[in-house]
Amino acid sequence: MRIVHVANFYGPSSGGIKTTLHELGRGYLKYGHEFIYIVPGPRYIKEQTPFGLKITLPSFTLPASGGYQIIRSNKQLLNLLEFLNPDRIEVSDRFTLLKVGRWAKQHKVASLVFSHETLNGLVKKYAPLIPVSFRNRFVNWHNRKLAASFDTVIATTEFAAAEFVRIKTTNLRKVALGVDLQGFKPENRDHKLRKELLKGAEYLLVHCGRMSPEKEPARSVQAVSELVKAGVNVRLIIVGGGPLWNKIRKQSLGLPIEMLGYVASREKVAGYLAAADIAIAPGPLETFCLSALESLASGTPVVASKSSAVGEILNINSIRPAGAVASDNGADFAIAIKQLLNKGRLRKVAREQAEKFSWANTVDAMLDVHGAKQPMITTKRRLKVA
Missing domain, CATH: 3.40.50.2000 (Glycogen Phosphorylase B;)
Incomplete structure (x- = not known):
């Protein structure tokens, strides 16, 4: 055929x-x-x-x-x-x-x-x-x-x-x-890379996606700002390029945020996702969100927009979901991230969900x-x- x-x-x-x-x-x-x-x-x-x-x-x-x-x-x-x-x-x-x-x-x-x-x-x-x-x-x-x-x-x-x-x-x-379950897996976690990315912080967050309006990348920046105000010692790395890149870079000034731009190597992206404690998927219009699924496959739970389809992927209504959802504002995302960090390790849950x-x-x-x-x-x- x-x-x-x-x-x-x-x-x-x-x-x-x-x-x-x-x-x-x-x-x-x-x-x-x-x-x-x-x-x-x-x-x-x-x-x-x-x-x-x-x-x-x-x-x-x-x-x-x-x-x-x-x-x-x-x-x-x-x-x-x-x-x-x-x-x-x-x-x-x-x-x-x-x-x-x-x-x-x-x-x-x-x-x-x-x-x-x-x-x-x-x-x-x-x-x-x-x-x-x-x-x-x-x-x-x-x-x-x-x-x-x-x-x-x-x-x-x-x-x-x-x-x-x-x-x-x-x-x-x-x-x-x-999702590529062989390329994205928990075993990709490199503790040396994680330490380099943390730069002394306690928790590592990752945002992976295009810097475009419908993806709402500013939401991740707003969440970090709220977490810093609340005394949570986090650092965010942003992977991706797009039309809002310069705007997001300016909004990130003075915050523990590192923008890596577009990363062509899938192996490097897999390493970043596996190194993180939580991945942020703030796009409210996502009908699937492959990067969120790649994060789960890497053993990294996800905080996503309550308005998107990602909650389905996280099995959000189950007894032990592979992440959390939040309303479309930085404060609510920060609360969800903080609560997820307090829950402890969900790496096994995240991977098992991705395997579906x-x-x-x-x-x-x-x-x-x-x-x-x-x-x-x-x-x-x-x-x-x-």
């Missing part, structure tokens, strides 16, 4: 979408399928990768996005799809790639779209003055249009699915994403959506790289 995945917002510093593409590709290839992923880039390029054939199409960069790119020509994209003749199409962009779903229906190719974002949350965040009734009508209209354009809508959590459940979407499927989310499970669920359960269909045709 030839599976083609089209994704915008993919790039050198993109996190969750890039990881998802690579892990899906790796899994599909393992079962004998052919995987081709089409992403934005500087020009037309084809290259074989360990995750399948990667094709980049000329793109433009979204202003003030920190480098996010979008494929420039849908016409070129659709011509390429016609040439590739896929058996299945996957899309990671609920906003600019609706034409791909319509093309797939016209050509009788099964298609699915990942709803990686909460449209209701984005509209509320970036257009807060719009009346609630109008916002709900707009969100419902767009989500109906999205669901009608593709055969299947994939939501990664109940939180992500909620706005589709509200309009009684009949082609909705829930597929949880996974493997990429093998994700790939198996996706192949079920594609109607390709084991035994898998061996690919009979390959696209040669020019």
